[in-house]
Amino acid sequence: xxxxxxxxxxxxxxxxxxxxxxxxxxxxxxxxxxxxxxxxxxxxxxxxxxxxxxxxxxxxxxxxxxxxxxxxxxxxxxxxxxxxxxxxxxxxxxxxxxxxxxxxxxxxxxxxxxxxxxxxxxxxxxxxxxxxxxxxxxxxxxxxxxxxxxxxxxxxxxxxxxxxxxxxxxxxxxxxxxxxxxxxxxxxxxxxxxxxxxxxxxxxxxxxxxxxxxxxxxxxxxxxxxxxxxxxxxxxxxxxxxxxxxxxxxxxxxxxxxxxxxxxxxxxxxxxxxxxxxxxxxxxxxxxxxxxxxxxxxxxxxxxxxxxxxxxxxxxxxxxxxxxxxxxxxxxxxxxxxxxxxxxxxxxxxxxxxxxxxxxxxx
Ligand code: PLP
Numbered sequence: 001x002x003x004x005x006x007x008x009x010x011x012x013x014x015x016x017x018x019x020x021x022x023x024x025x026x027x028x029x030x031x032x033x034x035x036x037x038x039x040x041x042x043x044x045x046x047x048x049x050x051x052x053x054x055x056x057x058x059x060x061x062x063x064x065x066x067x068x069x070x071x072x073x074x075x076x077x078x079x080x081x082x083x084x085x086x087x088x089x090x091x092x093x094x095x096x097x098x099x100x101x102x103x104x105x106x107x108x109x110x111x112x113x114x115x116x117x118x119x120x121x122x123x124x125x126x127x128x129x130x131x132x133x134x135x136x137x138x139x140x141x142x143x144x145x146x147x148x149x150x151x152x153x154x155x156x157x158x159x160x161x162x163x164x165x166x167x168x169x170x171x172x173x174x175x176x177x178x179x180x181x182x183x184x185x186x187x188x189x190x191x192x193x194x195x196x197x198x199x200x201x202x203x204x205x206x207x208x209x210x211x212x213x214x215x216x217x218x219x220x221x222x223x224x225x226x227x228x229x230x231x232x233x234x235x236x237x238x239x240x241x242x243x244x245x246x247x248x249x250x251x252x253x254x255x256x257x258x259x260x261x262x263x264x265x266x267x268x269x270x271x272x273x274x275x276x277x278x279x280x281x282x283x284x285x286x287x288x289x290x291x292x293x294x295x296x297x298x299x300x301x302x303x304x305x306x307x308x309x310x311x312x313x314x315x316x317x318x319x320x321x322x323x324x325x326x327x328x329x330x331x332x333x334x335x336x337x338x339x340x341x342x343x344x345x346x347x348x349x350x351x352x353x354x355x356x357x358x359x360x361x362x363x
Pocket of ligand 1: 012076077078079080104150152153154155174175176177195
């Protein structure tokens with residue numbers, strides 16, 4: 001581990017590849033011989049245009065997508081997408097169908113409900129969001145404008161391990177917390193979005209990767225910045241984009257490519273997750289995982305300890321071992337270890353070793 005740093009298990013903003021941080025640091029004062037920082041340069045400057053274009057190309061290449069898809073850089077967080085999606089695509093006649101698998105899926109649904117254009121087609125809420133609804137639980141409405149899923153549930157630590165079959169209804173996914181963490185057949189999705197501050201960069205930009213056909217014509221009744229067509233037709237440069245965030249996302253995408261792409265990310269992420277889940281499973285019930293085994297997330301590992309006192313002690317002692325950000329979300333309690341692409345294997349091992357030590361001392 002780099003001197004002075006910790007293993008950062010925060011869910012987002014989250015750990016970034018050290019190489020990327022160092023690269024950004026090295027060129028911080030003079031970006032690409034412009035004599036300016038990337039923070040200071042015009043978004044119309046050719047040096048910035050190259051960054052913008054390369055980030056888009058690398059993301060599409062990593063996802064294996066062609067010319068029928070477009071990459072947009074939006075703002076307002078993934079939370080604003082929760083509202084923009086129904087505003088742009090759903091109507092009373094053709095509502096948005098929502099699969100509830102956790103808090104963010106619910107928040108997305110609530111925005112559509114608020115507009116009177118949302119419906120729930122499956123939910124695992126009644127059973128405490130321990131699993132993501134399986135294909136057999138989905139009641140597909142063929143009349144719907146889209147089916148919306150949250151692919152990785154950051155708070156509950158559950159993730160889809162299948163791609164929903166929607167009988168021709170466009171499939172929309174919030175991939176905020178597992179975007180570019182593993183190869184997926186992205187062609188099966190019509191619209192994907194992700195707040196980048198977990199796996200891809202600093203907070204401030206939302207990545208949208210969608211079929212061009214969905215972006216061409218947005219309702220004219222919407223304000224300019226709420227229409228996807230504005231972002232599409234102006235290449236996400238209608239107004240000043242969050243240039244620094246896009247630059248960082250571009251660097252992270254290039255880093256993923258240099259490491260071996262999504263296959264290599266998946267190999268590393270599965271290896272890390274196994275180490276932490278093994279520490280839970282071999283603890284004789286001292287650690288209790290929140291997620292059902294078939295829905296376990298490779299990105300966010302959630303677990304409880306025998307008492308809240310022990311949980312507080314665990315968090316405090318973890319910090320003394322340079323393990324930061326392991327506290328779970330208040331709605332689930334307990335612990336959450338976020339092990340995104342940039343978390344090194346050694347970080348997962350250090351956490352698992354600490355879990356074992358803590359269990360022996362406190363069981
Ligand atoms: N969706 C998921 C899966 C998330 O994990 C989060 C944030 O944690 C959000 C949406 C909300 O993102 P933002 O804070 O960018 O609005």
